[in-house]
């Protein structure tokens with residue numbers, strides 16, 4: 033899978049994408065650099081600094097809202113230029129794939145596991161991170177966005193954290209990302225648990241300050257263990 037991120041703050045992605053599972057799973061190209069398109073990592077992530085598409089000497093990307101009010105809006109001409117430029121980058125693994133463009137917004141549809149699984153089947157995602165008061169509505173009305181997604185009913189300062197949340201959640205469903213030690217099967221919200229929350233887990237020691245492990249888990253009876261786990265999803 034290829035993921036392009038359009039953001040005013042590419043440096044925010046250092047850390048979440050450069051550690052642990054996502055580090056192993058993805059080739060990560062920070063602003064200015066180019067992902068190694070020949071590599072065999074399951075995910076290629078390319079960041080694009082929206083400011084490079086800004087207007088004039090100061091690379092202006094935002095403006096004050098018509099009708100007045102607090103805050104600034106990201107301009108339609110700048111944002112569309114960025115989206116079209118990224119779409120035109122038909123290189124490497126993308127091939128003939130059609131990009132799926134997502135804009136993060138509290139007004140969007142709330143992200144759920146079933147949607148995460150659907151997105152994980154796409155070949156190419158373009159993620160647009162809003163900032164300030166958001167973007168000019170015409171980016172959406174003009175058809176440049178395929179889908180608006182919210183990560184919850186609260187307001188953040190920008191779409192960068194939502195983009196990282198989505199990348200992380202989607203990555204767990206891309207073949208080759210999770211090792212044998214972890215699997216996206218039979219987890220909270222997965223279809224195999226009827227979209228319910230997972231059963232509890234225990235590991236050594238068998239007793240800790242008087243707290244014990246349910247006997248059935250120590251019994252070695254796989255049938256009983258399965259039954260206990262089924263009973264303890266919620």
Ligand code: SAH
Nearest residue numbers: 136137162165166182183187188189190191
């Ligand atoms: N004026 C907007 C909030 C803008 S917050 C409103 O009242 O709905 C600035 C940016 O942060 C948004 O453009 C969006 O990209 C991102 N953002 C904030 N909260 C979010 C959420 N819950 N889910 C997804 N994106 C969010």
